Amino acid sequence: MRNAFASEVTALAAADKRVVLLSGDIGNRLFDKLKATAPGRFLNCGVAEANMTGVAAGMALCGLRPITYTITPFVTTRCLEQIRVDICYQNVPVIIVGTGSGLSYASLGTTHHSCEDIAFLRVLPNMTVICPGDAVEVRLALRAALQHPGPVYIRLGKKGEPIVHASPPPFEIGKGIVIRPGRDVCLLSAGTILPVVMQAADRFTEKGLSAQVVSLHTVKPLDEALLAEAFRSFRIVVTIEEHSRLGGLGGSVAEWLSDHPVTAGRLCRIGTGDRFLHEAGSQDDARAYFGLTPGGIVAQTLAMMETGEAHVDRR
Amino acid sequence: MTVQHELPLAALVDKARVLRRHVVEMITAAKSGHPGGSLSAADLLAALYFGGVLRHDPARPHDPDRDRFIMSKGHAVPVLYAALAEAGYFPVEQLATLRKLNSPLQGHPSKVDFPIMEASTGSLGMGLSVGIGMAMAGKLNAKDYKVYVMLGDGESEEGQVWEAAMSAAARKLDNLVMILDFNKFQLDGSIADILDWTPVPEKWAAFGWHVIEVDGHDMADILRGFAEARTVTGKPVAFIAHTIKGAGVSFIAGNNDWHGRAPSADECAKALAELA
Ligand SMILES: Cc1ncc(C[n+]2csc(CCOP(=O)(O)OP(=O)(O)O)c2C)c(N)n1
Numbered sequence: 260m261r262n263a264f265a266s267e268v269t270a271l272a273a274a275d276k277r278v279v280l281l282s283g284d285i286g287n288r289l290f291d292k293l294k295a296t297a298p299g300r301f302l303n304c305g306v307a308e309a310n311m312t313g314v315a316a317g318m319a320l321c322g323l324r325p326i327t328y329t330i331t332p333f334v335t336t337r338c339l340e341q342i343r344v345d346i347c348y349q350n351v352p353v354i355i356v357g358t359g360s361g362l363s364y365a366s367l368g369t370t371h372h373s374c375e376d377i378a379f380l381r382v383l384p385n386m387t388v389i390c391p392g393d394a395v396e397v398r399l400a401l402r403a404a405l406q407h408p409g410p411v412y413i414r415l416g417k418k419g420e421p422i423v424h425a426s427p428p429p430f431e432i433g434k435g436i437v438i439r440p441g442r443d444v445c446l447l448s449a450g451t452i453l454p455v456v457m458q459a460a461d462r463f464t465e466k467g468l469s470a471q472v473v474s475l476h477t478v479k480p481l482d483e484a485l486l487a488e489a490f491r492s493f494r495i496v497v498t499i500e501e502h503s504r505l506g507g508l509g510g511s512v513a514e515w516l517s518d519h520p521v522t523a524g525r526l527c528r529i530g531t532g533d534r535f536l537h538e539a540g541s542q543d544d545a546r547a548y549f550g551l552t553p554g555g556i557v558a559q560t561l562a563m564m565e566t567g568e569a570h571v572d573r574r
Numbered sequence: 575m576t577v578q579h580e581l582p583l584a585a586l587v588d589k590a591r592v593l594r595r596h597v598v599e600m601i602t603a604a605k606s607g608h609p610g611g612s613l614s615a616a617d618l619l620a621a622l623y624f625g626g627v628l629r630h631d632p633a634r635p636h637d638p639d640r641d642r643f644i645m646s647k648g649h650a651v652p653v654l655y656a657a658l659a660e661a662g663y664f665p666v667e668q669l670a671t672l673r674k675l676n677s678p679l680q681g682h683p684s685k686v687d688f689p690i691m692e693a694s695t696g697s698l699g700m701g702l703s704v705g706i707g708m709a710m711a712g713k714l715n716a717k718d719y720k721v722y723v724m725l726g727d728g729e730s731e732e733g734q735v736w737e738a739a740m741s742a743a744a745r746k747l748d749n750l751v752m753i754l755d756f757n758k759f760q761l762d763g764s765i766a767d768i769l770d771w772t773p774v775p776e777k778w779a780a781f782g783w784h785v786i787e788v789d790g791h792d793m794a795d796i797l798r799g800f801a802e803a804r805t806v807t808g809k810p811v812a813f814i815a816h817t818i819k820g821a822g823v824s825f826i827a828g829n830n831d832w833h834g835r836a837p838s839a840d841e842c843a844k845a846l847a848e849l850a
Contacts, residue, residue, distance in 0.1 A: 279714070299714060305744075310703040310737035317707020320685075320693065322638070323714065325707075340697060341734075345704055349685045349694050 260415040260451075261358050263394035265289045267401045268326065272297040275405070277322060281315055283308045283329030285358070312338040315353045316345035324352060324405060330364070331357030331373035331414065339379055346410045347383040354404045355380075355412045360390075361451050361501025363417040365536070365545035372545075374531045377449075378506025380412045381479040387432060388479040390414045390450030390500070390508075393423040396476055399430035407432060416451035423453050423474070435482040441471030444560055445493040445524070449475050449500040449508035452551060456499050459556035466557070478508050481515055490522035497527045497560050501551060504530040527563040529556055532574045549574055579661060580626035587793050589660065590620035594822040595849045596656035596669050602842035604673040607681070610832045611726060612653040614757040614790070614817040619657040621796045622722065629719065632662040635690045641719050642692045642708050646701025647726035647755065648682035649834070655679050663690050699732025701725070702752060706742050709750040709810075724753045728760025731769050736781070742810040743782030750810040751803050752783070755790065757819035759830045778812035790815030823848055 269292045272278040279300045280293060287303060294301045304311035308329060315325035327334055334357050335342070346353045357376060364371035381388045387407060391397040397415060404411040411432075428436050435447070439460055448456040453474055463470040471493070475482060489496050498509040509528030516526055531549045538548060546552055550559055550573050562570045581589060593616045601607035622628045622643060629641045645654045652672060659666045671677035678688035682696030693704045705723035712719050725735065742750050756774060758765055765771065775785045784806045788799035796815070803811045819833070820826035823845045837845060 302710075304741065305737075307737035307741060309700075309734040310706070310741050313700055313703025313734070313738070314707035314710065314741070317693070317704035317709075318711045318714075319707075320704070321708050321711035321715065323711050341700060341703070344694060344697055345700060 260391065260394050260397045260420055261286070261289065261418050263397040264356065264358070264401065264415060265293065267398040269293040269296050271401065271405055272300055275324065277324040278405070279318060279323050279325045281311050281325055281327045283311055283327070283333055285329045308333050309338045309341050312341035313345050316341070316349060316351050319351035319353050320349065324354070326354040326356055328356045328358065330371060331360045331376055332371065335373065335376040335380060335412070342380065343383055347385045350385045350409050352408055353410055354401070355410070356415060357412070358415045359417050360414045361416070362531070362536070362542050362545040363451065365540060365542045368539070369535045369537075372536060374501070374503045375506065376414065377478055377500070377502050377508070378510065381506070381511065385409050386479060387411045387477065388414070389432065389477050391476055392448060392450060392453030392474040393420060395422060395424040395427055396430065396474065399427060400476065403430055403432050414450055420451065421454040423457060433477045433480045433482055435473045435475040435477070435485045437471065437473050439470070439472040441469040443468040443470065443493070445471045445473065445489045445496045446556070447473050447475045447489070447496060447498045447508065447512070449478055449498070450502070452499050452501045455546070455551060455553060456556065458553035462553050462557045475508060478511055481511055483515065486512065486515055487519065487522070490516070490519070490524040493524045495527055495560060495564050496524045497529060497556070499529045499551070499556060501546070502530050503533065504528045505533055525563065525567065527560055527569065529559050534574065579624040581624045583793055583797075586620050586625050589624045590617045590793070591822070591849055592660060593620055593653055593656045595846060596659070597652045598823065598837060598842055598845045598849065600652050600656070600669050600672040602837045602839065603670050605836050606673060607652055607836055608649040608834045609826055609837065610759065610819040610830065611647060611650040611755065611757065613822050613826060614819045615650055615653050615724065615755045616822060617791050617793060617796060618724070618753060618755065618815055619653050621793060621800060623657040623661050625793075625797055625800070627800045628722065630661070635663060639717060639719055642705070642721045644693045644695065644701045644705050644721070644723045645683055646695050646723050647698060647729050648695030650724070650726070650755070651683045654683070658690060698726070698729040699734045702735055702738040702742070705750060706738055706745070706747060709742070709747045710745060712749050713747075718749075720749045720751060722751045722753060724755060726760070727754060727756050727758065727765050727774070730754070731760075731771060739778065739781040739783065746808050747810045748807050751813050752810065753813045753815060755817055756814055757817040759819045759833065761833050763830060775812070775814055778814070782809060783812040784809040785812045785814060787814045787816065790817035791821055
């Protein structure tokens with residue numbers, strides 16, 4: 260995802276002189292092409308994320324289109340108040356890009372995990388939250404964000420994720436992409452977990468169930484038409500994200516559902532639990548710990564279908 | 575873009591007196607506000623807006639070539655509102671609506687609600703970074719405007735100020751002037767008692783800034799300082815103004831009980847008599 264981001268930002272900066280990339284001491288080599296294409300518009304702001312975020316807002320107030328970029332907790336949580344006041348309150352078009360979201364940096368430890376960032380940012384007025392599902396969506400999301408007149412947060416994984424979209428699908432902020440139609444369960448995926456959700460859909464097929472897969476890349480604003488249709492047509496609607504079950508896509512849909520109670524379907528929220536991960540290991544190990552695997556997704560969905568309740572022992 | 579206001583020295587001194595009157599009246603009418611930190615900055619604001627320091631034009635408040643002024647210590651915004659009204663950006667009568675329902679003159683500056691504010695502030699320590707972004711945008715866009723950001727000495731206890739200090743010097747932003755309203759007090763008492771971060775000029779110099787120290791209540795000295803600031807190249811300027819919190823009103827000056835409380839009608843009358 261980050262390579263797609265680097266290549267797309269280079270293309271966009273070449274076409275639009277207002278684009279400036281501010282980095283928090285990361286990705287220097289990754290942006291060599293950008294530096295060559297757009298001299299002076301890659302700025303390593305050092306390990307000073309609060310300042311970087313304020314600088315971006317100041318630039319946006321003067322007509323530039325700055326993008327802030329570093330490891331997710333540091334470009335979101337570390338500078339949350341600067342995002343709230345300088346970017347959202349002033350409603351300026353700064354794009355915040357977090358890399359290594361969710362459990363991407365599992366092996367680095369909890370300081371580098373980000374399973375709360377969607378929750379923090381989506382409650383900020385004026386903010387748009389986009390969680391691309393693969394590298395193709397990263398490019399589309401960045402292009403769309405640059406057309407958007409207000410603040411946007413884009414949540415990336417790291418590198419080498421499987422590509423889900425064989426060709427670029429139509430992409431619009433706030434509109435989910437139905438990747439695979441189905442009848443029995445509806446899987447709403449936000450962000451980096453999308454390839455795992457595709458595998459889970461295959462597992463459902465093996466079990467004789469037909470699963471619909473939607474990349475609900477925009478967590479804010481929610482695609483309300485799509486949600487209304489899903490909860491009308493499916494007995495069970497599952498949200499899946501590499502983020503806490505609190506406050507992310509699942510939390511958003513639960514809130515939406517409480518305002519729209521006249522629907523048939525049940526909501527099953529799959530994500531990380533309300534706890535820090537104290538285990539070392541790879542991203543796959545961390546995902547497995549939280550049941551974010553094809554098997555885990557199927558098991559949690561079936562349990563909800565059978566008992567009407569979420570798995571009691573899930574983490 | 576031309577400088578609209580360049581008053582002679584005596585008129586500038588008198589303008590500062592008028593700004594102080596507005597501050598006292600506004601905060602009294604609002605029944606809340608921060609007199610101390612607004613009054614300490616009155617002479618500086620008079621010099622900026624009427625002494626030919628800021629390049630600004632009330633008829634074209636959004637001119638891309640204008641100099642920018644950010645009140646980073648946002649609680650002192652009454653003195654900024656007063657200066658802008660006196661300069662003709664909006665009617666002086668509107669000052670009486672400070673902090674009232676439906677008024678754009680909020681308790682802290684709001685860019686969206688009052689677009690002649692250059693930035694929304696109120697959470698301390700954040701304005702200098704926004705000013706750096708504007709100064710960097712000026713360089714990228716080949717504009718020759720300058721950016722002035724006013725900080726408090728209590729505000730300067732925020733870590734972000736020092737991220738910004740490092741960053742502006744590293745980028746050699748000679749189109750940026752940080753004005754420190756060095757009134758030696760913060761909310762709960764004196765800087766010396768709470769979080770003594772002296773030596774102040776030495777710190778800014780060590781961070782790579784060109785330091786100018788002035789008596790923030792001596793108009794000639796203030797103008798001299800700003801004239802020097804204009805000649806500096808290759809470095810941002812730390813304009814350190816030694817001030818007295820509450821300056822201009824005998825019973826408010828130096829008394830930090832007035833950090834954030836409004837005068838009564840009687841106190842207002844007494845203050846206005848002193849500022850007559
Ligand atoms: C981040 C933040 N913390 C605390 C406050 C509350 N507060 C308002 S003014 C103030 C003291 C500021 O002192 P200084 O910058 O020296 O201002 P002055 O004395 O000139 O009024 C404090 C703590 C705030 N507005 N923002």
